[in-house]
Amino acid sequence: MTGKIKPIGIIHSPFSTKEDAPIQGTYSPNSKGTVELFPEYEEGLRDIETFSHIIVLYQFDRAGEVKLVRPTFLDDEPHGVFASRHPCRPNSLGFTVVRLISRKKNLLEVSGIDVLDKTPVIDIKPYIPRFDCFPEANEGWLASKKKRPKPDGRE
Amino acid sequence: MTGKIKPIGIIHSPFSTKEDAPIQGTYSPNSKGTVELFPEYEEGLRDIETFSHIIVLYQFDRAGEVKLVRPTFLDDEPHGVFASRHPCRPNSLGFTVVRLISRKKNLLEVSGIDVLDKTPVIDIKPYIPRFDCFPEANEGWLASKKKRPKPDGRE
Numbered sequence: 412m413t414g415k416i417k418p419i420g421i422i423h424s425p426f427s428t429k430e431d432a433p434i435q436g437t438y439s440p441n442s443k444g445t446v447e448l449f450p451e452y453e454e455g456l457r458d459i460e461t462f463s464h465i466i467v468l469y470q471f472d473r474a475g476e477v478k479l480v481r482p483t484f485l486d487d488e489p490h491g492v493f494a495s496r497h498p499c500r501p502n503s504l505g506f507t508v509v510r511l512i513s514r515k516k517n518l519l520e521v522s523g524i525d526v527l528d529k530t531p532v533i534d535i536k537p538y539i540p541r542f543d544c545f546p547e548a549n550e551g552w553l554a555s556k557k558k559r560p561k562p563d564g565r566e
Numbered sequence: 567m568t569g570k571i572k573p574i575g576i577i578h579s580p581f582s583t584k585e586d587a588p589i590q591g592t593y594s595p596n597s598k599g600t601v602e603l604f605p606e607y608e609e610g611l612r613d614i615e616t617f618s619h620i621i622v623l624y625q626f627d628r629a630g631e632v633k634l635v636r637p638t639f640l641d642d643e644p645h646g647v648f649a650s651r652h653p654c655r656p657n658s659l660g661f662t663v664v665r666l667i668s669r670k671k672n673l674l675e676v677s678g679i680d681v682l683d684k685t686p687v688i689d690i691k692p693y694i695p696r697f698d699c700f701p702e703a704n705e706g707w708l709a710s711k712k713k714r715p716k717p718d719g720r721e
Contacts, residue, residue, distance in 0.1 A: 414570070414571050414625060414658065415569070415570055415571070416569050416570070416571050416657045416659075417656070417657065419656050419657070448648075452634065452648070452656065454634040454635055454646065455634035455635065455646040455647040455648045455649075455655075455656075456646045456648050456649060457635055457644070457645060457646030457649060458645045458646055458649040458706065458707050459646060459648055459649040459706075461649070461704075461706035461707045462649065462703070462704065462705075462706035462707075463702075463703050463704040463706075464700050464703035464704075466661060468623070468657075468659060468661070470569060479607065479609040479610035480609055480610065480612055489612070490612060490613045491609060491610040491611045491612030491613055491614060492610040493603075493607070493610045493611050493614055493689070493690040493691065493692075494610075494611060494612060494613040494614040494616070494617065494692055495691075495692065496691055496692070496694075496697075500610075500689065501572070501574050501607065501610075501689070502571045502572065502574070502623075502688050502689050503569065504571075504623060504659075504688065504689050506621060506623070506661070506691060508697075508698060508700060533657050533659065534648070534655065534656070534657050534659050535648040536648065536650075536651055536661060537648075537649055537650065537651070537706055537708070538700060538703050539651075539703075539705055539706070539708055540700065540701055540703050540705065541705060541708070542651075542663075543663060543698070543700075544699045544700060544701050544703070545619050545663060545693060545695065545698075545699060546695055546699050546701060547618075548617070548618050548619035548693050548694075548695050548699070549616075549617065549618040549619075549695075550617075550694055550695065550696060551613065551614075551616035551617035551618075551692055551694070552613050552616045552617075553692075553694055553696070
């Protein structure tokens with residue numbers, strides 16, 4: 412079974428190049444952006460403004476070649492793509508949690524955004540701590556890895 | 567831009583009908599299942615076993631008609647589909663966080679699973695509290711809604 416995905420909107424962010432974009436949204440909590448839903452989907456946002464945080468699924472539309480094992484921004488050792496958040500992955504889907512500042516019709520003003528400008532939106536879901544927050548989770552191989560500049564030439 | 571998604575694996579769970587499946591995985595922390603990756607993707611799992619929790623993106627392959635506004639399992643009032651986790655949504659993608667118990671080659675034994683048996687897997691990502699845990703997030707319209715039996719006839 413193969414399915415089609417069709418963007419439902421577009422993300423406007425301050426990051427026009429991969430070099431500009433932060434490694435993760437939590438590393439740029441103040442970077443603001445706008446999640447624009449195409450008008451035909453606006454009705455589906457009803458009550459979204461009652462949430463402080465939302466999950467955004469998006470398309471890594473400018474990602475390079477998929478490799479199942481490769482180094483990442485945070486580590487020079489190679490890791491499996493499913494054990495990392497690397498953008499070059501099968502199905503090219505990205506996941507981020509952002510803070511919802513305000514809603515104006517089909518426009519969601521958000522902060523903590525880490526994606527490239529003009530990224531296609533695939534889904535929006537409310538972030539619900541009861542379902543989604545696992546403070547007891549470990550950090551796996553990332554535990555000893557600290558934020559660092561993106562290594563040159565690495566996707 | 568429209569993209570294709572191709573399942574990378576299949577979820578084996580104890581839930582063969584929608585009536586059996588829990589509303590969310592946190593409501594069934596002990597329900598065990600297996601996330602089977604197709605063998606050609608196994609290499610991409612390298613180091614996944616260092617994580618205690620993983621994000622699974624999957625396809626709501628048995629969801630009914632998409633409606634942008636509708637009642638949910640947890641509330642009789644209608645909400646926008648993007649302000650709920652309702653399965654009948656554009657692009658039919660589901661998101662869940664499960665506990666990773668063990669890995670044997672291309673098989674991930676997990677607990678806290680809430681999806682139907684034979685659900686197609688679209689992506690696996692590590693759950694990293696530093697990036698994904700927002701205990702300060704509110705619960706929006708769900709704040710006053712408690713776990714309850716699924717209303718009859720509701721998807």
